[in-house]
Amino acid sequence: MSAFEAAGLTRSYQLEGVTVDALRGVDLTIGDGEFAAIVGPSGSGKSTLMHLLGCLDRPTSGVLRVGGVDVSTLDDTQLAELRNRMIGFVFQSFHLLARTSALDNVALPLVYRGVAKADRRKRARAALEAVGLAHRLDHRPSQMSGGEQQRVAIARALVGDPQVVLADEPTGNLDTRNGEEVMGLLERLNADQGVAIVLVTHEAEVANRARRQIHVRDGLIERDVA
Numbered sequence: 669m670s671a672f673e674a675a676g677l678t679r680s681y682q683l684e685g686v687t688v689d690a691l692r693g694v695d696l697t698i699g700d701g702e703f704a705a706i707v708g709p710s711g712s713g714k715s716t717l718m719h720l721l722g723c724l725d726r727p728t729s730g731v732l733r734v735g736g737v738d739v740s741t742l743d744d745t746q747l748a749e750l751r752n753r754m755i756g757f758v759f760q761s762f763h764l765l766a767r768t769s770a771l772d773n774v775a776l777p778l779v780y781r782g783v784a785k786a787d788r789r790k791r792a793r794a795a796l797e798a799v800g801l802a803h804r805l806d807h808r809p810s811q812m813s814g815g816e817q818q819r820v821a822i823a824r825a826l827v828g829d830p831q832v833v834l835a836d837e838p839t840g841n842l843d844t845r846n847g848e849e850v851m852g853l854l855e856r857l858n859a860d861q862g863v864a865i866v867l868v869t870h871e872a873e874v875a876n877r878a879r880r881q882i883h884v885r886d887g888l889i890e891r892d893v894a
């Protein structure tokens with residue numbers, strides 16, 4: 669099965685009476701277990717595409733299947749359920765709760781799913797171990813380096829066992845060494861656990877480590893290199 673299948677995907681925004689076509693008929697299939705980078709100039713439609721793939725937004729027209737499900741058949745609650753089940757998110761600026769331990773940050777998505785506390789802690793600990801942070805369970809974000817904070821965020825993305833991790837500039841706030849460490853971690857998770865990774869990046873070195881580069885320009889895929 670494919671993680672994502674898009675056909676004729678368009679997304680237009682209305683801005684003060686003007687229509688902006690952010691995506692203009694994108695055809696794209698991303699299979700289970702892929703590792704793909706989305707690249708392209710600022711304003712080309714990368715964030716719009718990521719928001720659609722992440723079920724945070726809906727297409728204006730065209731078909732999008734996420735995990736085989738046509739998103740147009742779902743109401744907002746069902747779309748949110750699909751998102752929670754299928755997708756983990758990683759952001760450029762980590763988005764961790766500042767006054768909360770690594771363990772509780774990672775356990776948070778499970779609170780919304782009604783997982784019991786003991787089970788939450790067990791799963792959060794396992795996710796932190798998987799990103800090499802077994803020794804940081806009780807640390808707060810401010811007590812950790814940027815690279816460690818991003819690894820906590822990756823553990824949070826993984827704790828619900830998603831099929832796909834969508835990462836928006838995951839190395840954008842990290843120095844070269846920490847960026848490489850985060851990429852190495854994403855590669856390992858992809859290889860060992862089969863979780864698909866789709867990331868947006870401006871950095872050629874980061875894009876080159878993905879197994880596929882999807883080049884977006886002016887709302888279309890201009891080149892797709894595997």
Ligand code: ADP
Nearest residue numbers: 681683688690709710711712713714715716717
């Ligand atoms: P990228 O992530 O590649 O920088 P975006 O997907 O953010 O590109 O933007 C694509 C186009 O859509 C740009 O012209 C941008 O200005 C426009 N756009 C994005 N979001 C909105 C919005 N919420 N309202 C209006 N226009 C938007």
Ligand code: ADP
Nearest residue numbers: 715724757758759760761762763836837840841
């Ligand atoms: P920045 O480039 O400012 O660091 P991020 O990469 O952190 O931005 O976030 C990328 C986008 O995702 C932003 O538009 C933000 O509003 C959105 N976002 C952040 N956190 C969440 C969330 N938990 N759920 C959905 N969207 C989010």
